[in-house]
Amino acid sequence: MNRRIIPLIMCGGAGTRLWPASREVHPKQFLPLFGARSTFQDTILRVSDTSLFERPVVITNNAYRFMVLEQLAEIGIEADVLLEPMRRDSGPAIAAGAAFAQARDKDAIVLALAADHVVRDTPAFLAACREGLVAAETGNIVTFGVQPERAATEYGYINPGDVIAGKVRAVAKFVEKPDPATAAGYIKAGYLWNSGNFMFRAAVLLDEYRTVDADSIEAVGRAVSKASSDLGFVKLDEAAFGSAKSISIDYAVMEKTSRAAVVPVACGWSDVGSWHAVWELSEKDKEGNAARGAAVFEDSRNCNVVTDRALVALEGVDDLVVVATQDAVLVSRQKDANGLKRLVAKLKSVAPQVTEDHIRVHRPWGSYQSVDNGDRHQVKRIIVKPGGRLSLQKHHHRSEHWIVVRGTAQVTVNELVKTVHENESIYIPIGAVHRLENPGKIQLELIEVQTGSYFGEDDIIRIEDDYRRT
Known part of the structure; x- marks a missing residue:
């Protein structure tokens, strides 16, 4: 197998679900949540084997461009960095990455990955990439379906259909985030979590997208062909990119195409979509407490503390998240991710600065x-x-x-x-x-x-x- 994959790293999201550590101008993909490196750096390193992967493409925005360069330099990897003039969701972003990759190689195969996900078993992930590559070469748009570890309600699910080749299955149906009882039923029926990561021939993805929204694909194509170079970055044309419809790749393509396929994988994946997810991925003491920074626990269980300066001491409490930064402190119930979403929305109106930037x-x-x-x-x-x-x-x-x-x-x-x-x-x-x-x-x-x-x-x-x- 001689063809190599072009990694396309999606790195433009704001990530306010991990407020107050993650802010609009310094979001979670650039934070060292689980060690010395950020999830962006870990994602890049995961696709750095040159026998399987080509030079990566990173798509981000103007506000994050120098953070991207700095974090790439820290791990000694170079990439082509595309700059979105404005956010248009994952559909136009992935289409722009595909068009850029196709300009580099007309037969390019692209692996689109979110920069803020965690994968704990890299060999299993790479094995899934090799499985997916075979299917992508024959014209399938491959998604990675994660073997569920619990009846999660925060993920969409995939119903696998007929076998295409090896472990690759056709996608019978995508389903939205379920309630707990429905999620349990999905797991019994063999459904998979939808990881939101994809592999495809660039030409196939663009053709499928064009059948449902030709205007947006034409706009994205112009944004790439009219792109300018600025300090080594590739700046997509603002007027052209801005005329593409803002939509996720799932709604734009994956839920409509007949070419969708899925590779089942058990690789310790998480989209780190909440502080509860951070707690699940962190090392814990015998009482289930996790800490990053200075923390002391007394008669407390299943708590998660993240602090960058002050000592946090918890006594007589269970299932709490405490995140202390230099200008804000969050105290929250472990499992209420929607509550944090509502809180951040309120903060944007009463104290917007603490949602936008750090001290x-x-x-x-x-x-x-x-x-x-x-x-x-x-x-x-x-x-x-x-x-x-x-x-x-x-x-x-x-x-x-x-x-x-x-x-x-x-x-x-x-x-x-x-x-x-x-x-x-x-x-x-x-x-x-x-x-x-x-x-x-x-x-x-x-x-x-x-x-x-x-x-x-x-x-x-x-x-x-x-x-x-x-």
Whole structure:
């Protein structure tokens, strides 16, 4: 078998089901939920065997593009990164990935994977890919049906039909998320969980999609053919992509096509769709308690604690989720994922900032974090990656004082260019044109003290920017 598969990693979702750890601008696929790596990184590594897989394609959006590059660099893998101008659900995203893969290879076979899923048994997953490849080559659109571990109500199900080849079966029917009794009946009848991951010949997927929505496929094709290159990213054409209908690939193609097939697989799969799912996948003590970060349990059972700073102590409680970040704390019942969905919807109206961003804000050059605020001052902790450089900028309403606490800074203030070392500082007057960069080999860390009448990010007037944000 000589043909290799092009992995298409879907990496544009917001992932608010794991709030407050997951936020709009830093969603769950980029979080290290179960170890040192994110689920995005684990997904990429899962399809890195070059005997089976070609160079991956990642489809994401403008807000996540530098996180994608940074996390790819951390694991030493390169990819083609497509940027969606706006979210149009999985249908147009997968179609765009298929069209891009077909432009690379007219006979391309694509494996579309969500970036935020967990697979605990990689060999079983790869064996399923090899099974699916045979069926995909002959024109089937293959989905991966997971052998159920319980009567789950949070997943859709697949009713397998006739054998196509080997372990691959035709799909007799897709069914929606059931109630508990129906789910138990599905399992007895041999139904499989629908994982939402697919393998197909790019040409077949696009042809099947075209039969039900030719306008959207024409729009996606134009978005790919008119795509531009920007800092190494492939930017899909905004006007063309925006005219594609927003719809999931399940509704657009899979529930209508006669070519749907399923490979049954038992690979320890989860879509990590709730804090309860995180608890299920985590190591636990003898009382069933799981913890990431500092936690102490007394007379408590089946609880899940995730904390990035404060010690969390639980006493006399069962089946609770406690997630503590630096600006928000969630206390929730373990199994009420819909309750969290309702809560986040309410927060978007009463406190939208805590659903959108963390106190630590990621930027292409590094990150910053506000540590103190007052009427006339703000204090930030700034980290600049080696080789990172902020935009050449100025402010109308604030001055800044930078104190280097680690590494070496090269600072431009108007005509002055100065090297600032640890335990040294420099003052930036209001209106001065300035820039900060890290010329060294280690992270640059500094404390920024702002004074003035207004500290909003919209008081940054960018004159020149490596990341084209001017």
